[in-house]
Amino acid sequence: MRRGQASALFYCLLSHSSHSIRCLENRYDTIHLSKKYDNSRCWRLSDRVFTYASDTFIKREVRPNERWLNLWGEPITAPWSAERLQNEAATLQFISEHTTIPVPKVMSFEKIWGSYQLVVERIDGIRLNALEDDEEALKIATKFITTSVLPQLRELKSPTIGSLMGIVILPPRAKPFLPHKEKSWPAKTSFEPEYSFCHNDLSLDNILIDPYTREVKAIIDWEYSGFYPPGFEAPLWTMRPARQEYYALGAPEIQCLVDFLSDPDAVSFQSHN
Structure with a gap:
């Protein structure tokens, strides 16, 4: 599409x-x-x-x-x-x-x-974050994300960066890197379909699982999704938001993306880097 x-x-x-x-x-x-x-x-x-x-x-x-x-x-x-x-x-x-x-x-x-x-x-399931210290549930979810979710998202390509609504709205974890409060940018189009679809908030809270089988029932909360550089999808599901390291995940990629979006002369993210 x-x-x-x-x-x-x-x-x-x-x-x-x-x-x-x-x-x-x-x-x-x-x-x-x-x-x-x-x-x-x-x-x-x-x-x-x-x-x-x-x-x-x-x-x-x-x-x-x-x-x-x-x-x-x-x-x-x-x-x-x-x-x-x-x-x-x-x-x-x-x-x-x-x-x-x-x-x-x-x-x-x-x-x-x-x-x-x-x-x-309505999906009958619970958020993965609710199962504290359930290593089996996290193991099953991680396998599902890395072998099914991410490969399929990476197959969805576009030459235009940003959401399906035509603007770039970065996820909350990017806030420390933004040059201005509540910053958004118009979408940029490169010469090649270099951007892959990203969820951008794939945390434990946004993975619904069956509490008995531990199987993933649904991936939810796609508000910040869109086409971005493939490495922009940080592994947020690997730790809880309360940990300080959570907000450092993908920091280099965020900084590079903010620099690219802020450069009016940059067209391609690949060539920008």
Whole structure:
């Protein structure tokens, strides 16, 4: 699939709507306004609200009236919130059509009351990070990632760097290397298809496994995915985020990429290096 086809797919998903989903959305808003979140069904971060329904998982942007405030009473906004969710919706469909990597099926993607909402099928599994010190589970997941996930992603090539939405949004681990806060760049196109598809946040939290068999059920959270240099996919699943070394993984590649993106005359990442 070419980038233009992916964009067309995104707008097709955006135009799809569901009455049942809207009913659920109304219920979630009521839960939020009453501040009675049920932690087993619904929870939130500064820029996202997550909800489990009987057979779906819903991930949406927070609305302006739901934003948390900082110490100065100003609304807290996350960079590129809408673009990241748009990218995930398009990527899930893209990956399901071009690989055998298990990902949640997209049920709908639409804009409701000014915020984007992604609805996917619910996957019965637990995050790998929940199984502390389970070496067998980590061994199985590592083998699956290195022998199935990464080889398939590397086969997806493009001459244009960046997300399927046409912009470059680097993952959180790149923040210390950014020249400016909340930095993003327009996509660059080289002469050859030198970029491979990367998940860019392939951590223990984003690998769902069967708690009994330890088999991988799905790879989730593709908000920062896109076409990048092959070495940019850091092995984040090999350690927990609490360890300081986690944020140093892939540091040289990040610095090289930031330098390349910041150079207005650089066209090819390979020639830049």
